[in-house]
Amino acid sequence: MKIAVIGAGAWGTALANLLSENDHEVMLWAYEPDVVESINTHAENRRFLSGVPLHPDLRASGLEEQVLAGAELAFFVAPSHVLRQVAAGCAKHVPAGIPLVVATKGIDRERLSLMTDVVAEEIPEHPIVALSGPSFALEVANHLPTAIVAASADPDAAQLTQRALSTSAFRVYTQSDVIGVELGGALKNVMAVATGIADGLQLGFNARAALITRGLAEMTRLGVKLGADPQTFAGLAGMGDLVLTCTGSLSRNRSVGLEIGRGAALNEVLQGRETVAEGVTTTETAKRLAEQHGVEMPIVNAVHKVLFERQPARWALVALMTRDLKAENA
Ligand SMILES: NC(=O)c1ccc[n+]([C@@H]2O[C@H](COP(=O)([O-])OP(=O)(O)OC[C@H]3O[C@@H](n4cnc5c(N)ncnc54)[C@H](O)[C@@H]3O)[C@@H](O)[C@H]2O)c1
Numbered sequence: 001m002k003i004a005v006i007g008a009g010a011w012g013t014a015l016a017n018l019l020s021e022n023d024h025e026v027m028l029w030a031y032e033p034d035v036v037e038s039i040n041t042h043a044e045n046r047r048f049l050s051g052v053p054l055h056p057d058l059r060a061s062g063l064e065e066q067v068l069a070g071a072e073l074a075f076f077v078a079p080s081h082v083l084r085q086v087a088a089g090c091a092k093h094v095p096a097g098i099p100l101v102v103a104t105k106g107i108d109r110e111r112l113s114l115m116t117d118v119v120a121e122e123i124p125e126h127p128i129v130a131l132s133g134p135s136f137a138l139e140v141a142n143h144l145p146t147a148i149v150a151a152s153a154d155p156d157a158a159q160l161t162q163r164a165l166s167t168s169a170f171r172v173y174t175q176s177d178v179i180g181v182e183l184g185g186a187l188k189n190v191m192a193v194a195t196g197i198a199d200g201l202q203l204g205f206n207a208r209a210a211l212i213t214r215g216l217a218e219m220t221r222l223g224v225k226l227g228a229d230p231q232t233f234a235g236l237a238g239m240g241d242l243v244l245t246c247t248g249s250l251s252r253n254r255s256v257g258l259e260i261g262r263g264a265a266l267n268e269v270l271q272g273r274e275t276v277a278e279g280v281t282t283t284e285t286a287k288r289l290a291e292q293h294g295v296e297m298p299i300v301n302a303v304h305k306v307l308f309e310r311q312p313a314r315w316a317l318v319a320l321m322t323r324d325l326k327a328e329n330a
């Protein structure tokens with residue numbers, strides 16, 4: 001198949017490389033000219049996935065029309081804060097009716113939409129697939145075993161994505177619960193920041209397990225309110241990605257939390273950081289989304305207080321522990 005991948009950060013590059021290795025003809029759109037040059041000349045993305053040799057047939061370009069010409073499938077992997085403008089820039093070049101796969105994890109700041117809705121709003125009348133699950137780009141690029149989920153209301157589009165990506169090291173499950181899969185991928189990033197903060201404060205393994213488990217409870221609560229299947233949160237895009245990101249040392253979100261727990265301010269942590277830690281923005285959008293729907297999300301609120309309301313991290317954790325006592329499944 002001819003496939004376009006829009007966004008050449010670590011994840012877009014790893015997906016494009018995987019698709020090339022699967023014998024597809026892949027064009028990767030990169031925002032930065034030096035990334036285009038690095039991929040085309042050195043078969044390496046030196047800025048966002050350095051040290052990983054890429055498939056020699058993988059080609060990159062900064063021109064949307066060149067990348068999307070004749071594409072039968074397109075992946076969108078730009079960070080959430082620029083996804084709308086990137087999708088809008090692609091809209092008139094996307095061949096009619098092809099499935100669009102959205103691998104970005106986040107919530108739209110402007111309208112609190114899911115990432116598939118952002119792409120569908122900018123590029124209407126295409127089947128849409130959400131791709132999510134526990135998948136560090138570096139591990140995928142190094143062919144380490146990974147399992148993820150392709151979710152769509154259109155089963156043919158989900159299966160096409162599944163077939164296009166699957167290898168002996170990369171297993172893709174289909175799903176129909178787009179809302180659950182997307183919210184799982186977005187909200188786990190906030191929990192990873194929370195767990196990083198607790199670990200930075202050296203609060204111990206009990207605290208980490210409590211944050212992961214109660215984090216899952218509040219992710220599920222919001223998801224169910226928005227129409228998701230609660231079972232999705234026990235799957236790869238929920239529990240799977242939550243455990244990976246809260247415990248894996250490759251996580252950028254966890255590492256932001258760690259630095260904050262050790263005493264750094266958010267602006268110091270983000271200064272000069274070129275890679276994206278979606279959990280920072282998602283803390284703010286998830287808080288607004290939960291308030292809009294009257295859903296209690298105490299861990300999201302605690303992270304918000306630490307990141308944006310100058311509350312010392314240790315106080316925020318104490319405040320979490322001393323809330324009104326309640327039943328576990330309330
Ligand atoms: N890295 C991973 O392991 C991984 C895995 C799964 C999902 N994701 C998700 O994929 C999405 C992309 O993350 P990433 O890790 O590939 O990115 P990254 O942090 O490696 O790189 C940053 C990206 O932002 C792009 N960018 C910055 N400013 C831009 C602008 N003004 N316009 C267009 N693009 C701009 C850069 O070109 C680059 O592609 C995120 O939502 C992330 O949560 C990442």
Ligand SMILES: O=P(O)(O)OC[C@H](O)CO
Pocket residue numbers: 105133134135136137189192241244245250251252253254276277278
């Ligand atoms: O490095 P992080 O924290 O952005 O996590 C990357 C992926 O979302 C893990 O599935």
